[in-house]
Every structure is written in C-alpha cells, then in structure tokens.
Amino acid sequence: MAGCGDFQKVQKSSDVNLKLTKANEYYDKKQYQRANELYGSLLGVMKNTRNYEQLYYRYSYSYFYMKDYLEASYHFKNFVDYFPNSKDVEECEYMHGVCLYKYSPKYSLDQTNTIKAEEALQSFINMHPKSKYVSEANGYVGQCDVKLETKASDAAKLYFNISQYKAASIAYRSVMHTFPDSKYNDYYLFMTIKSLYKFAVASIPAKQEERYANTISAYQEMKDAYPHSTYLADAETYYSLADNNVKKLRNEHK
Secondary structure, three states: OHHHHHHHHHHHOOOHHHHHHHHHHHHHOOOHHHHHHHHHHHHHHHOOOOOHHHHHHHHHHHHHHOOOHHHHHHHHHHHHHHOOOOOOHHHHHHHHHHHHHHHOOOOOOOOHHHHHHHHHHHHHHHHOOOOOOHHHHHHHHHHHHHHHHHHHHHHHHHHHHOOOHHHHHHHHHHHHHHOOOOOOHHHHHHHHHHHHHHHHHOOOHHHHHHHHHHHHHHHHHHHHHOOOOOOHHHHHHHHHHHHHHHHHHHHHOO
C-alpha cells in the first residue's frame, strides 16, 4: 500500500526530475507498468531535451516487456524516425520487426501482421547485412515463412477435402511457387498430381483426356525434379491410372 501511495505521489508531482528519476528506478526494478506511465507523462515536457532519447528508448522497451507488442513496435519505429543518428537506432529498427513478429497470430488466423513482420525484418537484414542481429532476424523470417506456408498449404488441403480438386491443384501449385525452397515441395507436387487426377475423373467425358494428360505431365515433372521422393511410388499409381484412362478414351473414339 505504501508503495502504491508513493507511486501516486510521484504521478501527481510537478517535479520533472523526480518523475524521471523514479521512472528509471521502476524500470531498473522491472516494474515496467509504473515506469511506462511515468515515462508517458514526461514525453511532452522532455521533448528536445538531452534526456529525451534515453527516455523514449526505455519507454519503447517498457511496452515490449509488458508484452504490448503493437505499441512497442510503433514506438521502436518512432525512435528510428526521431533519432536517426542514435547509437541505438539499429537495435530499435530490429526490435520494431521483432515486435511485429511477436504480435502476429497463430498460422490459422489472418496473416496480415505476419507479412508485415517479415517485410520489416527482411528490410532490416537488407539494410544492415553485417548487424549482430542478422542471424536472429533471419530466424524470425524463417518462422514467418513457416506460418505463411502452413496457412497456404492448409487452404489447399481444405479445397482437396471438400472435393474442389481444380482449386486444390492450383492452390498446391501456388504454395510451391511462393515457397520454392520448401522441404515439402515434393509432397505439394504429389498432391497436385492427385488433385488433377481426381478432377479428371469427375469431369465430363469431353474434358477427361486433356485433364488426364495434365496429370501425366505433372507426374513427369515430379519424376524429373524429385526422383528420390518418398511420394513418387504413389504418384506413379495416379500416372498409371491416368495413362490407362487416356488409352481407353482414345480406343473408344476410334
């Protein structure tokens, strides 16, 4: 109670130096909520003073330590804009991207903020290729990619599960195009083949030969690109079925 009373007295005080001293004490003691409130009350009166840069630096971090990542990202970005010549500008630019990453939701939700985080972190890497933060930044970019790839592959899987096979084949192709270095691209190509085959089966007779041919073409692509894939044997099954159906259709037209 006494501590709460002391804090309220400091809050109400008009002594700027006292507020700054106490804000720094709270910050050093990891009482970030109190530090944040006092720093916030000082922003207007301390702007353009010699203490403003350090105040704003700690103010930004106080949001980060309180896990208010959206506010933290905003203020780290402001720090970069306000103090472009600061020794801490590189760190704050990096932290802006980190906060956006931490604010991004799990992969099943809208990934707009994940995309923003990846763009900010990749921009940092491009601007500061020799920074000590580059390795960590690359790690976060990789994690963003995992989220985005999982989101995209789940969408393709959903199309397949609800028998929207044409949409599934397009979606799996899109995942491969967007994430060309994915370790799952042989699986995505296999699912493309499977989707194309099922799409051909469900098609009207006049369209079947062309669509079975697309299945065969996709299989040949997989055989060339991923000759050692664990999915190749299953893909060959769909190739054989498609090839046999093409021959059958051609015989019927003779």
